[in-house]
């Protein structure tokens with residue numbers, strides 16, 4: 747399974763991730779991205795059919811704020827860095 751989380755400390759609200767994976771990422775009131783499937787905790791496995799979209803979002807983020815892992819993030823975007 748794949749897990750994903752947004753590092754909101756580095757997101758610049760560019761909007762690319764929500765375009766690449768609209769079923770996974772949305773934006774808060776400030777335009778910062780967040781994962782909608784688990785309240786941006788990185789604890790819910792991404793639906794398999796959405797994994798390619800999540801990888802596209804990861805590759806397309808200009809600030810490397812879209813994190814992906816095979817293990818849950820437990821709310822910590824930098825857990826595996």
Ligand code: F3S
Nearest residue numbers: 757758760761763807
């Ligand atoms: Fe932010 Fe990157 Fe998405 S800058 S809006 S997390 S593409």
